[in-house]
Amino acid sequence: MKRYLSLALVFLSVVGRFVPGWANSILIPMDDQQSNHLKAYGIAYKVLKDDQEVEWLLNYRGGSFMIKHTTAFENECRIRGVSAEVISDARAASIRQQLADPDLNMDVVKLQKAAKIVVYSPIKVGPAEFENTDAVLLVLTYAEIPFEVVYDEEILKGDLPKYDWLHLHHEDFTGQYGRNLHRQTVADIKAQENIAHKYGYAKVSQMKLAVAKTIKEFCAGGGYLFAMCSAAETFDIALAAEGVDIVGSSYDGDGADPDAQSKLDFSKSVAFENFTIDSDNGYRGFSTFSDINSAGGRSYDQPAGFFELFNFSAKWDVIPAMLTQNHESIIKEFFGQTTAFRKTVVKPSALVMGESKTSDRYLYGEIGRGQWTFYGGHDPEGNRGGNFRTPTDLNLHPHSPGYRLILNNVLFPSAKKKKRKT
Structure with a gap:
């Protein structure tokens, strides 16, 4: 029985x-x-x-x-x-x-609710081949997570409130077209100039500032901003330089203000302060913007080390705990136009969630009712030894801990927001 x-x-x-x-x-x-x-x-x-x-x-x-x-x-x-x-x-x-x-x-x-995701990218207005290697576009597509694309015109028209989550990658919000031969084509530049003229801006740099300020307002109003690579760096530079001409004649036909550095207002920036902007190297020259980038002066850098995620309290520091969920806590560093963030220029209000011995790699902060995350580097599985225009095949990296950090951010807005307690 x-x-x-x-x-x-x-x-x-x-x-x-x-x-x-x-x-x-x-x-x-x-x-x-x-x-x-x-x-x-x-x-x-x-x-x-x-x-x-x-x-x-x-x-x-x-x-x-x-x-x-x-x-x-x-x-x-x-x-x-x-x-x-x-x-x-x-x-x-x-x-x-x-x-x-x-x-x-x-x-x-x-x-409880799927966030409505949008990616800011010049693929909206042209081929922009370099954007094919945008890590977020790659991983959203691979994970089969739907998203929409906007660029300057949609933001200037006021479309951002339609979305919950906005991504920026290797955009140049200073209006200097990436300061690199390989970043933008003549067609890419012309598309930005056309939008600037359409909306009454004399310079692309002025239009990009307006876009950056609108993005900041979106975040303060309750939106979530996720930025990687040069977008994180140039976003803050543009905000701090409001009303100051930091763009050399190579880009817009007139010279930069010789006293621009002393006129920067770091109270307007989001994550960085007391940084020094790079002088004009001429279009198609160096691709550095400031000393925010810990690899500044070397353009694209190929670190050989690792960075470590902090272990936050899941019960008390819920937000950073969500954003650092992973099966590995030690992650291989990866290069980018902005590879990582110099520790000395990160604002005290920014929470460091991942760092190496020499730089901060992964930052979180709050503006008004919204949140932002800045993630250094271009592609968590990128290889400088190959063609940098060739997108990473994520079928070869289904367990990438570096890419998992991106996807943590994608899911985060679906959670009921809780303030950090420590």
Whole structure:
């Protein structure tokens, strides 16, 4: 009799794993057992798009996700090659109880609504081949997370409030066209000049400042800003230089203010202060903007070291804990036009979430009702030894911890915002 009872219990247990009526959950592990970390974020986003809730299990198996079981979601994981475990309600409850233990640095954050994502990119107005290597465009596409694209005109028209999350990459908000031969073509430059003239700006630098100020207002109003590479650096330079001509004659036909450095207003910048802007090297000269870039003077840099993520309290410092979820805490450095941020120019109000011995790599801050993250470097899996116009094939890097940091930011606006307590 005992043997038949045991077999019956085993049968019920197995059936319970696959019958929706048993109200099972799906656990998507994000530790080393995950077959595709990057696409797992796409599953989480799809669940949110389908108006279902996602539980983000902070510091549990690499920052795992837990969702309500449906056959559709289970099949979606299988189709996308994402590891998933169908678990009982009892086990799901046990996991939540474990994470609630005050002695453990773990917690559950509920994600409730898919953020509407937009990328600021010149691909909106032209070919802009260099943008094909934008790490965020690459990973959003790979993870199958939908997004829209805007550029200067859409921002000047006031379209940003339609979105929750805005990404900037290697844009030059100072109006100096990237200060590099390879950054922008004649067509790219002409497109910006046309938009500037259409909206009544005498110079591209004036238009870019207006765009930067509008983005800052979007963030202060409750939006989320994520910037990488030179966009993070030039965004702050443009804001601090409001009303000051820092653009040399090579770019706009007249000279920069010789006293420009002393006229910078660092109260207007977001993340950096007391930085020194680089003098005019002439268009198609050097590609450095200021000493914000810790690799300044060497243009594109190829670091050989690593940077480390800080271990934040999942219960007390919820926001940075979400933004640093990973299966690895030591991450290989990667180059960029702005590779990393010099420690001495980072504002005290900015929270450093990742650093190397010589620079800060990953910053977070708040403006008004909104938040921003600045991430140094161009492509977490980029290789300077090859053609820099060749986009990274993420099929070769499905476990990239550097790319995971980008996707943490994509999901963050879906969580109910909580202020840091420390």
